[in-house]
Amino acid sequence: MHAFEYQHAETIEGAAEFLTQDNKAQLLAGGMTLLPALKSSLVAPTALIDLKGLIELKGACVDGDALVIGALTTHVEVAESEVINSAIPALTRLAANIGDAQVRNRGTLGGSLASNDPSADYPAAVLGLEAVIRTNRRDIPAAEFFTGKFETALQTDEIILAVRFPIPEQAAYVKFPNPASHFAIVGVMVVRDARGPRIAVTGASACVFRARELEDALRTDFNEHALDGLKFHREDLIDDLYATAEYRAHLVMAMARRAVAMASTRG
Ligand SMILES: Cc1cc2nc3c(=O)[nH]c(=O)nc-3n(C[C@H](O)[C@H](O)[C@H](O)COP(=O)(O)OP(=O)(O)OC[C@H]3O[C@@H](n4cnc5c(N)ncnc54)[C@H](O)[C@@H]3O)c2cc1C
Known part of the structure; x- marks a missing residue:
């Protein structure tokens, strides 16, 4: 492991x-991605700037028609938040199923989004809910934030402060988890609001994406059976030891059906 300086951020x-x-x-949040990468010399930063003391980046509140969650809010805090559960219960459920207890205790919303792991859960929620990522410099719409595998629109000196999630009428997230890590082999976020249905898929490809053809099928009939007979196809689906591309295509449909059914009943 390379030597590096440690800085405790005061502001x-x-x-x-x-x-x-x-x-x-x-930046160092919970270290759940960064520390393993450091230990295996995948990254060699000159310094780590620990955000832990910036409590203004923690917590959640409802602001008008949106739910705002601070970047440093841990997964367990999201999973246990009554404010979040009342506004967007799909988010508390998503967070409760991330990794294991240690990961949920240390991992953060901001760290997850900045990493943009192809199998991470939050990117599907952020894209599906058409959230806005607030940084110290600007507001970035979700559609512009996730730019590729482990890549985002963040500049090297940009800090995620919070995420603003418009509160939907109905939403649900369902994933087919890797049995060891619980990362999504395929995860699907389904959202319904005045702008229509939206489906965002994680785990299936190198970067989270919207499944527009499935959204079209739900536009006139928001019902899992509206997806009957449809086959999902995309050229760039991941094909690895966990699932073939063909199986991932099947999982997209299966998870989408479950998420639509869950959104319809739970709201
Ligand atoms: C065993 C294991 C299982 C996991 N399972 C899942 C799972 O099932 N689902 C899932 O979605 N995720 C999973 N994760 C990932 C986990 O959710 C963490 O959120 C993720 O690893 C990021 O960790 P962190 O928040 O501690 O950020 P860190 O590791 O501290 O940082 C990660 C990166 O984000 C940058 N960063 C951190 N905060 C900010 C900020 N505010 N602004 C800008 N950049 C920032 C850092 O500089 C670094 O580059 C798993 C991780 C592990 C180790």
């Missing part, structure tokens, strides 16, 4: 200043 401005001065420094 958001101070952390941003440090990143501006040293473009090889990296």
Whole structure:
């Protein structure tokens, strides 16, 4: 492991200043992705800027027609939040099924989004709900945030502060988890609101995506049976030891049906 400096961030401005001065420094949230990457020398930052003390980045509140969750909010805090559960119960359920207890205790919303792991759960929720990622510099719509495998629109000196989720009429997230890590082999977020149905898929491809043809099928009839007879197809589905591309295509349909059924009954 490479030597690095450790900085405890006192303020958001101070952390941003440090990143501006040293473009090889990296932010540290719960360390659930960063520390294993450091230990295996996949990354070699000159410094880690620990966000842990920035309590203003923690917690959730309803602001008008949206739910705002701070970037440093851990998965267990999301899973146990009554505010979040009342506004968007699909999010508490999603967070409760991330990884194991240790991962949920340390891992954060901001760290998950900044990592943009192809199998992570939150990207599907953020894209499906058409959330907005607020950073220290700008607001980034979800559709522009996830740019590729482990890649996002974030600049090297940009810090995610919070995510603003428009509160939908109905939403549900269902995944087929890897039995060891619980990352999604395929995870599907289904959302319904005044703008129509939306389906976002994670785990199936290198980057989260919207399944527009399934959304079209639900537009006139928001019912799992509206998906009957449809076959999902996409050229770039992942084909690996966990699932073939063909099986992933099948899982997209199966998870989408379950999520529509769950959204219809739970709201
Ligand atoms: C065994 C295991 C199982 C897991 N299972 C799942 C699962 O089932 N589903 C799932 O979705 N995820 C899973 N994860 C990932 C987990 O959810 C973490 O959220 C994710 O690893 C990010 O970790 P972290 O929040 O601790 O961020 P860190 O590891 O601290 O940071 C990750 C990256 O994000 C950057 N970063 C952190 N915070 C910010 C910020 N506010 N602004 C900008 N950049 C930031 C860091 O610089 C770093 O590059 C799993 C992880 C492990 C180790």
